Amino acid sequence: MENKISLKNRIISFLLKYGLIIISIIIGILGLCSIFITAYFETTYNSAPEFTRYRFSVGIKEIILLIIFTILISFSYKKIFPKISNTLLLIPLSIFIFIIYILWIYILKLAPIADQIKIHEITRYFIGNDLSFHLSPTQYLFLYPYQFGLIYFISFFYKIFGENYMVIEYFNTVCSIANFYLLYFITKEIFEDKNLQKIAILLIAGFSLYWLFFNVHFYGNIIGLTFALISILLILKYLNNNKLLYLLFAGLSTGMAILVKSNYNIFLCGIVIILLLDIIQNWNKKKIFVIPIFIISYLFISFSYNLIIEKKYSVDLPDGVPMINFIYMGMSENGDYITPGWYNDETLNVYYDSECNTEKSIERSKELIRERLNYYANNPNQFFKFYSQKIGSTWLNPTFQTIWCSTPGVRYIWDGEYATYISYHKTILDMVSSNGRLYRIEENYFNIYQVIIFIFSSIGIFIICKTKTFNLQKSLLPIIFIGGFLFHIIWETKAIYVIQYYYLLLPFAAYGINLISEKIIKIIEEKKTMQ
Secondary structure, eight states: HHHHHHHHHHHHHHHHHHHHHHHHHHHHHHHHHHHHHHEOOOOOOBOOOOOOOOOOOOOOOHHHHHHHHHHHHHHHHHHGGGSSSSSHHHHHHHHHHHHHHHHHHHHHHOOTHHHHHHHHHHHHHHTTOOOOTTSSTTTTTHHHGGGHHHHHHHHHHHHHHOOOTTHHHHHHHHHHHHHHHHHHHHHHHHHOOOHHHHHHHHHHHHHHHHHHTTTTSSSSSSHHHHHHHHHHHHHHHHHHHHHHHHHHHHHHHHHHHHHHGGGGHHHHHHHHHHHHHHHHTOOOGGGHHHHHHHHHHHHHHHHHHHHIIISOOOOOOOOOOHHHHHHHHHTOOTTSSOOOOSTTHHHHHHHHHHHHHHHHHHHHHHEEEEEEEEHHHHHHHHHHHHHHHHHHHHHHHHTHHHHTTOOOHHHHOOOOOOOHHHHOOHHHHHHTTHHHHHHHHHHHHHHHHHHHHHHHHHHHHHHHHHTTTTOOHHHHHHHHHHHHHHHHSOOOOGGGGGHHHHHHTTHHHHHHHHHHHHHHHHHHHHHHHOO
């Protein structure tokens, strides 16, 4: 029996070790590429196209700033960190950041557009129990019924605070601060070192500039991340003490995350993988309840939501555009003015050509995918070009498209009153236009921040493998990260779609920085003793 257990644990350790090494290498490659390549948009305050361009450099500035950052952290590690508590660092930073968030939304007053405005308008009809038009063929909700969850969630806020889109933008700020604390507590569950936790607080605070620009995005990304991080925290607590109650609430929270943003299914998959490995590695009779408790509580949210929508509101949820259409879209040529793998009309073209018939659309997408794979098999150069641009546009944009989210764009053209208002705020326009002085400062900041996160998280994960200190707790976030990385190679992509996976790297970047700082201090002290 002991031999079987030993073999079982060795297999899991082997899988975790080399899986994490591969993840570390992928992150490291992204880090090296981010030193020399910058993906960006050419935007102005009244024009915000999504076509990705690339800027190449020798990377000297990034390397010098990386060295300076490492030296400063090493100095703080020895001189400042021992004198300040985590709480004293965490609370003032989060309060200051929250105030800045609120001010940005209040001053910018950015109205939703595109899919966002459709969700806002449909929510208003939803409250009035009048969705007949929006559920008719070719209408938004008929095509994308998975948006019902976000609409249902937003409707609660509209009923309480009124039908004002800014209510959700302000709620995004609350969620962003909650995410600050949640990622800090997640870091504490994974790593016990106090200095490492302080570094994590600083990195999370540094990430807040992303949320500043992204909070105005009227969508479920930030809200969903809050529920997903709650779930991760609860799963880590379960792994640390085996209390099944954590699984129940983790499942409910995962269900809420997916309800408001379906892409959080990636988090669900990562959690299930870790729970399965835990069952195999630490089997006992109690473990038989692990997956059922988590999955049933997750499904409770899904079934309850469907029941309420279909029964209370007398609505039959349509099938909508098949998911496989998005896979074909993610590999189809987009033309000269759309970034490879980003949204194009192929999902709808295939669906409409199939007469809005789900089964016909699925079969047609399968056929097109086979044709596309054959094309790439015969044209490997095109395959490499397409997917290198798809990955590069997703991961090498240091702003992760967040400044783009705060750009007035067509709102400036469509709404004369808003254009007059925002024209008086020259500082804001300078911050969101790619030719602005402040924009360039922001982009430089994001660029070095991105290099720091990728390089040090890669080092951190690799050293965890090398020192054999990896376990299920340390594997959860990297597994979710690689899930998101692979998903958006296959699926539709955007830089803004992967920011939640990028966020999960922060605890490991803190671990890598912590290790390097310890090494630098040790070398300095050894030299002092030798003198």
